Structures are given as structure tokens and as C-alpha cells.
Amino acid sequence: MRDMNPVKATVRTAALAGNPNAGKTSLFNLLTGTRQQVGNWPGVTVEKKEGWCRDLPDCQVIDLPGIYSLAARSPEERIAVTYLLEHPPEAVLNVVDASNLERHLYFTSQILEMGLPTLVVLNMVDVAAARGRSIDVQRLEECLGVPVVPTAAHRGEGKERLIQQMGARPPVPRFTLPLPQKWEQAVEAVTAVLEMEKENLPFAVSRRWIAAMWLEGNPAIIDIIRPRLSPAAATRLDRLRELYSEAPEEIRRARYEWAARTAAEVTRAATAEKGPRDTSGPVHAAGGSRARWDWSDRLDDILLHRYAGIPIFLAVMALLFEATFNWLGTPLSDFLDGWFSGTLTKAVEEILVAAGSPPWFTALMTEGVIGGVGAVLVFVPQIAVLFFGLSFLEDSGYMARAAVLMDRVMRAAGLGGRSFIPMVLGFGCNVPAIMATRTLEDPRTRLISILVIPFMSCSARLSVYALLVPAFFGQWQGQIVFLLYLTGVLMGAVTARWLGKSLGTGESLFLMELPPYHLPTFKNLALHTWDKVKGFVRKAGTIIFSVSVLLWFLGHFSWRGEVPISESFLASLGGWIAPLFDPMGFGSWQAGVALLTGFLAKELVVATMGIAYGAGDAENSLAALLHAAFTPATALAFLFFVLLYTPCLSTVAMIKRETGSWKWAGFSVVYSASVAWIVAWAVYQVARRML
Amino acid sequence: MRLSDCPIGSKARIANLSIPDSGHRHRLMDLGWLPGTEVTVVRRAPFGDPIIVRLRGFQMGIRFKDAQYVEMDDTCRLEAESARHVELEPPESRP
Numbered sequence: 001m002r003d004m005n006p007v008k009a010t011v012r013t014a015a016l017a018g019n020p021n022a023g024k025t026s027l028f029n030l031l032t033g034t035r036q037q038v039g040n041w042p043g044v045t046v047e048k049k050e051g052w053c054r055d056l057p058d059c060q061v062i063d064l065p066g067i068y069s070l071a072a073r074s075p076e077e078r079i080a081v082t083y084l085l086e087h088p089p090e091a092v093l094n095v096v097d098a099s100n101l102e103r104h105l106y107f108t109s110q111i112l113e114m115g116l117p118t119l120v121v122l123n124m125v126d127v128a129a130a131r132g133r134s135i136d137v138q139r140l141e142e143c144l145g146v147p148v149v150p151t152a153a154h155r156g157e158g159k160e161r162l163i164q165q166m167g168a169r170p171p172v173p174r175f176t177l178p179l180p181q182k183w184e185q186a187v188e189a190v191t192a193v194l195e196m197e198k199e200n201l202p203f204a205v206s207r208r209w210i211a212a213m214w215l216e217g218n219p220a221i222i223d224i225i226r227p228r229l230s231p232a233a234a235t236r237l238d239r240l241r242e243l244y245s246e247a248p249e250e251i252r253r254a255r256y257e258w259a260a261r262t263a264a265e266v267t268r269a270a271t272a273e274k275g276p277r278d279t280s281g282p283v284h285a286a287g288g289s290r291a292r293w294d295w296s297d298r299l300d301d302i303l304l305h306r307y308a309g310i311p312i313f314l315a316v317m318a319l320l321f322e323a324t325f326n327w328l329g330t331p332l333s334d335f336l337d338g339w340f341s342g343t344l345t346k347a348v349e350e351i352l353v354a355a356g357s358p359p360w361f362t363a364l365m366t367e368g369v370i371g372g373v374g375a376v377l378v379f380v381p382q383i384a385v386l387f388f389g390l391s392f393l394e395d396s397g398y399m400a401r402a403a404v405l406m407d408r409v410m411r412a413a414g415l416g417g418r419s420f421i422p423m424v425l426g427f428g429c430n431v432p433a434i435m436a437t438r439t440l441e442d443p444r445t446r447l448i449s450i451l452v453i454p455f456m457s458c459s460a461r462l463s464v465y466a467l468l469v470p471a472f473f474g475q476w477q478g479q480i481v482f483l484l485y486l487t488g489v490l491m492g493a494v495t496a497r498w499l500g501k502s503l504g505t506g507e508s509l510f511l512m513e514l515p516p517y518h519l520p521t522f523k524n525l526a527l528h529t530w531d532k533v534k535g536f537v538r539k540a541g542t543i544i545f546s547v548s549v550l551l552w553f554l555g556h557f558s559w560r561g562e563v564p565i566s567e568s569f570l571a572s573l574g575g576w577i578a579p580l581f582d583p584m585g586f587g588s589w590q591a592g593v594a595l596l597t598g599f600l601a602k603e604l605v606v607a608t609m610g611i612a613y614g615a616g617d618a619e620n621s622l623a624a625l626l627h628a629a630f631t632p633a634t635a636l637a638f639l640f641f642v643l644l645y646t647p648c649l650s651t652v653a654m655i656k657r658e659t660g661s662w663k664w665a666g667f668s669v670v671y672s673a674s675v676a677w678i679v680a681w682a683v684y685q686v687a688r689r690m691l
Numbered sequence: 692m693r694l695s696d697c698p699i700g701s702k703a704r705i706a707n708l709s710i711p712d713s714g715h716r717h718r719l720m721d722l723g724w725l726p727g728t729e730v731t732v733v734r735r736a737p738f739g740d741p742i743i744v745r746l747r748g749f750q751m752g753i754r755f756k757d758a759q760y761v762e763m764d765d766t767c768r769l770e771a772e773s774a775r776h777v778e779l780e781p782p783e784s785r786p
Binding site for chain 1: 710712713714715716717718719720721722723725726728733734735736737738739740741743747748749750751752753754757
């Protein structure tokens with residue numbers, strides 16, 4: 001693989017563009033491996049996936065959001081279009097699904113017209129071949145006028161040629177979409193006006209592309225171009241758009257006609273030459289749709305079954321949480337916990353004592369750092385299992401089915417199936433979940449989804465449940481955790497309905513592609529999981545580490561110098577807020593301070609309790625110490641409070657960023673804190689009579 | 692005949708998209724829904740909604756409400772009638 005001649009880097013930025021489900025992420029992983037990072041899109045502070053190409057020195061690969069069209073309507077599409085227009089990459093890698101050529105070529109025609117250096121990556125050739133279709137690459141190159149590289153990214157095939165083609169700078173396409181005469185004239189008329197305005201339009205993309213997008217009614221392009229035009233030109237262009245009011249339909253039709261023609265041409269030619277490599281027998285590439293009823297459809301017969309579909313989905317979710325808590329995550333966590341509080345603490349203590357460290361420093365290291373950071377790091381296995389499962393559901397194609405299954409249910413809450421995927425991702429971490437709402441077109445539906453996501457219990461809150469639930473509710477562990485998740489979902493539904501009623505939601509169109517199922521590769525799942533776990537570990541190493549050290553000092557000192565913890569700064573800080581929680585029965589300074597630091601990051605609740613209750617060695621495990629501080633009723637109230645209260649600082653910042661206003665971030669903080677207080681109080685009142 | 696009335700297993704061409712919101716119409720077209728496109732009704736989700744269809748070689752879910760705006764040619768009415776006679780497909784609950 002590596003033995004080819006090093007290619008001289010001529011391309012420094014390459015952007016991956018293509019439809020969702022084209023295998024863009026697989027290709028991105030193939031090109032960059034673990035050399036990935038999250039950056040910001042220029043202008044907007046929005047997460048951008050980028051990485052360094054492993055085989056081309058100094059070549060940055062950018063993963064654009066997967067979109068169906070450059071006619072941007074959702075925020076995600078706007079990001080992609082704005083990026084291509086204002087910061088054109090040196091090469092566009094248009095990823096095309098060979099097994100679904102027609103629709104993907106529609107997007108290709110838009111990309112080629114832009115006139116940026118382009119390379120077409122014909123991905124999933126193996127899937128197409130399995131369906132009895134192979135594609136004449138040479139013929140396709142002739143049709144498109146740019147190099148076409150066949151790949152099977154999830155198997156790692158085709159990488160060498162792709163690297164070679166990237167090294168030789170990809171050509172600028174000379175592609176013109178064939179249009180009927182009337183529409184050709186319309187495009188030329190608009191291009192002529194744009195030509196006169198060229199000083200105002202310093203873009204690398206072709207003016208003909210801008211003209212076509214203008215006539216197609218591309219909102220993002222109109223928003224970018226219009227303010228730059230002279231008033232006279234703007235009026236003329238608006239008039240042309242009114243004059244050719246059929247253009248949005250007619251240009252789209254011409255595009256699909258071209259795409260269908262091209263797809264048929266390159267596919268048919270190949271079938272005639274080689275014939276299918278299908279094991280299922282006779283040629284049926286162009287034949288009846290019945291013959292293409294493959295195993296993916298048979299799986300859908302079960303998973304989308306009229307009666308069984310929703311129960312199966314609930315069972316899948318239950319299975320995921322069962323695996324996270326009972327089968328894999330918790331045993332591994334317990335093992336890590338034992339190692340941290342036993343072996344590691346003892347070893348660190350011995351080394352420090354041998355090195356002549358003063359007792360206070362030894363205590364800081366064992367109680368503060370290992371007690372705080374360790375209490376958080378033990379949840380890495382659970383978080384890894386959860387994210388691995390969620391990635392599996394997403395990559396396999398099941399998540400799209402779940403969105404279809406849940407559409408009716410979500411509509412009862414005033415949302416729709418599209419909002420469902422961000423909600424499920426919220427169980428992992430609220431921050432990327434809020435970002436995932438960018439696929440939603442309707443701004444008010446998006447706003448409501450953003451405000452509801454914090455009620456989806458994220459994996460950081462899981463650390464609190466994993467600590468308290470086994471300690472107090474031995475035989476009912478699973479049920480209590482399920483009840484917590486369910487309460488979060490219900491609060492989300494109630495909130496969505498209420499907000500939907502008071503804000504109103506726009507009429508949204510629900511269209512969800514159901515890609516054929518496929519078995520995700522372990523590599524892609526592992527990379528995705530690693531990405532998330534890395535973020536969690538980094539948080540443990542930075543914010544949680546520093547807060548733990550700070551808390552340890554606050555816990556050992558007051559104005560009078562070194563004091564017992566109950567008289568420390570920490571105790572007075574917690575004591576100041578504790579009365580708020582008296583009605584719920586956990587008005588202790590330790591709980592108060594844990595909830596305060598939990599606002600910085602929910603993992604800190606556990607870390608703070610570790611320090612505040614003075615855990616840190618095997619005999620005084622935190623769980624044992626908690627028994628002295630909580631009753632089952634107060635523990636339950638505390639759990640509900642942690643579930644619902646104020647989103648963590650990163651989430652609040654993300655809400656501000658994505659809604660564009662502090663008003664909604666502030667609303668979220670106040671609203672969720674009030675809801676948490678009321679629910680926890682009610683839970684305590686019921687629980688103390690029952691438990 | 693509207694797409695929302697086409698039975699499972701039937702196949703017909705789109706005659707017209709009468710969806711009022713132009714943005715929604717354009718979105719449908721971007722995804723390949725154009726007059727003349729052949730659409731097969733594959734199945735329905737629980738509660739009969741959304742409807743899952745196949746067109747241009749891929750599958751997609753569309754809500755019953757939106758499918759009411761997709762007018763189909765007469766082939767699917769014919770198929771609906773013959774299906775009632777032959778019972779090729781499991782009986783459909785009327786929404």
C-alpha cells in the first residue's frame with residue numbers, strides 16, 4: 001500500500017461533497033485515518049470535520065455535510081454551499097454511489113457546473129456489482145469531463161488511484177447542462193447580467209452556475225448574491241426570475257433527464273460487455289422491481305412491520321441500554337474503579353512517599369486527582385459501548401427506519417421523524433445532538449428540537465446514575481434507570497408540545513431516504529467511538545482535572561488556613577446553595593456543591609461527590625459513604641434532579657450558538673432548573689411515603 | 692388518483708405535483724420526484740403512515756399528508772382493482 005512513489009502534493013485542500021449515504025464518512029476515514037480533528041467553518045462557529053490525508057503531505061481533507069442538492073434550504077446545506085462559494089477548496093471530491101447512480105449524478109451536475117477543480121469518486125462499486133450492475137468508468141469520464149475513480153471505501157479499495165489523481169491536480173470541468181432552448185436563453189440572460197456585475201462577485205465559481213442557481217430559486221445563493229449587486233442589476237435579475245417562473249421546475253427536470261440518460265448510458269454499456277457478477281442468476285438489471293427485492297427488503301418486512309415495527313424498535317433500544325449498563329459497560333467500569341481506587345492509588349501513594357512528597361501533596365494526588373478524575377474516567381467503558389451502539393444503528397441504516405417508525409409518535413409531540421435522530425443522539429451527548437438538528441429545514445421545528453434535547457439523558461448523567469442507583473436500588477437498578485430515561489423523554493414531549501402550541505411550527509415536509517441496510521465496518525465504528533471517547537477523556541484531563549484540584553483545595557482550606565472539610569470553603573459554598581434543596585431532602589452542602597460544579601460538566605457531579613465525601617481509598621468507597629448521606633427517597637429525588645436540571649455549560653453555549661440568541665439559552669437554563677426542582681420535589685414527596 | 696390512495700405493490704407514474712409550498716415542491720424535485728417518474732408503493736409504516744415508496748432505484752418515506760399532493764396517472768387505479776380481485780397483496784387497512 002505504501003510502496004508507491006511519494007506523490008508531490010499539489011492539492012492542499014480537498015472537500016468531500018455528496019449525497020447522504022454515499023459513503024463519504026468511510027472515504028474520509030480511509031483518507032485520514034485517525035488524523036482527524038474538529039474545526040470551525042469560516043465565518044460561522046460551527047463544527048467542521050477535517051483531517052490530514054495520510055498519503056499526501058500537507059493535504060487537508062474536509063468532510064462537507066451530506067446533502068442532496070446545492071439548492072440550500074436546511075442550515076446544513078447552506079454551510080456546504082457557502083463554503084464552496086466563498087472559500088473554494090483546491091479540489092472537490094464528489095462522492096457518488098455507484099449503486100444509485102441516477103440521483104447522485106443529479107448532484108454531480110450541480111457540482112460540475114460550479115467549475116471548481118473536481119474529481120468524481122465512484123464509490124460502492126462492489127454494491128453495484130452485487131446487484132448485477134457494473135459501470136463503464138471510461139464512458140462516465142467522457143460524459144462528465146473529469147477523472148472518475150472507482151472505489152469501495154468501506155473495504156479500502158481504490159485508494160491508490162484516488163491518491164494519484166489527487167496528487168495530479170484535478171481538472172476544471174467544462175460541463176454544460178443541456179437545456180431546452182427557452183431555458184438556455186434564460187440562463188444566458190442571467191449570466192449576461194452577472195457578467196456585467198463581475199467586480200461585485202469575486203467568486204471562483206462559474207457565473208453560469210450562479211445563473212442556474214438563481215433561476216432555480218436557490219435561497220442561499222440569492223441571499224449571498226443579491227446584496228452584492230447594484231440596484232439596477234438586482235431589479236433586472238428579479239424580473240428575469242419572475243419572467244421565467246417555471247425555471248425551478250424546468251431546470252430540475254433537465255438535470256434529472258441528463259442524469260437518467262447518463263446513468264443508463266454508462267450502466268447499459270457495461271452490462272452488455274461483462275454481464276452481471278450476481279450470484280442470484282439471470283440478468284435483471286433493467287427488469288422488474290420484484291427481482292430487486294433483496295435481503296434488505298426482507299429485513300424491512302420485519303423491522304418496519306405494521307405491528308411488530310415499533311415494539312422491535314423499543315426492544316433494540318432496550319438492548320442497547322442493557323448492553324451499556326449490565327452486560328458490558330458496568331462490569332468493565334467496576335473493574336476500572338477497583339483498579340483506580342485500589343492498585344493505582346496505592347502505587348501512586350508509595351511512589352510519592354518514597355520520593356519524599358509532603359503529606360498534603362500525596363493527599364491532593366490520591367484524593368483530589370485520582371478521586372476526582374478517576375471517578376469520571378471509570379465511565380469510559382459505558383460511554384464507549386453506548387456510542388458504539390448508536391454508531392452501529394446509524395451506519396447500518398436502521399436509524400433512518402427508526403425515524404420513519406417514530407414519525408407518527410413524534411408528530412403527537414408536535415415534532416416529526418426528522419427530529420428523532422438528533423434526540424437519540426442526545427442520549428450520547430447533547431452537544432453533537434444539538435448540532436445534528438441542522439438537518440431540519442423548518443426553523444421553528446429546529447428551535448424546539450434544540451430546546452428539548454437537554455432532557456435526553458446524556459452519557460455524562462449516566463455516571464451519576466451508575467454511582468447512585470446500584471448503591472440504593474440493588475434489585476431495581478434496570479427499572480430505575482429506565483424510569484429516568486423515560487421521564488426525560490416525557491418531559492421532552494410535554495415541552496415540545498407546549499412550545500409548539502405557543503410558537504407554532506411551520507409546515508414541514510417529511511422525506512426520509514431509506515438506504516439499503518449494510519453491515520458497518522468495525523473500523524468506521526471504532527473511529528467514531530474513539531472520536532467521542534477522546535473528547536470525554538480530554539475533558540477529564542482538562543476541565544475535570546483542574547476543577548478537581550481546585551475543589552480539593554477549596555475542600556481543605558478556609559480563611560483560617562487548613563481546616564477539616566466540613567469547615568472549608570467548599571462546605572460554605574455548598575451550604576450557601578443547599579437550602580434550595582431542603583424540600584427534596586438532600587439539602588447537604590456536599591450535594592449542593594456537586595450540583596453547582598455539575599453545571600460546568602455533568603461528570604463533575606460524581607467527581608465532586610468523590611472529593612466532598614472524602615472518598616479515594618478502597619475501604620471508604622464512595623458508594624459506602626453515600627449511604628450515610630442519602631436515604632433511598634432523597635437519592636431518587638437527587639437522581640431526578642440531575643436528570644432534568646440546567647444543561648451543562650457546553651450545551652448552553654451550543655444552544656446559544658445554534659439558536660443565535662442568549663434569550664433561548666437563558667430560557668433553557670431557567671426552564672429546566674424549574675422543571676427539575678418541581679419534579680424532584682414531587683418524586684421526594686411520593687418516594688418518602690413509599691420507600 | 693393520488694399517491695396516498697395507491698395500494699401497496701402498485702406502480703404508477705407521477706402526473707403532477709400539486710403541493711402548494713414551492714420550497715417543498717422543489718425539495719421533492721431535487722430528490723427525483725418529477726412528473727413522469729415511476730413510483731412503486733413498497734409498504735406502509737405502522738399506523739399506515741408514512742408511506743414507503745421506491746423511485747429511481749432507491750426507497751424513501753413520505754407522509755400520507757404530503758402524498759395526497761402527488762397526483763399519479765391511472766395505472767395504479769387499474770392495479771388497485773386487479774389487486775382486489777387476485778389478492779396479491781395482504782388486504783390494506785383504509786386510512
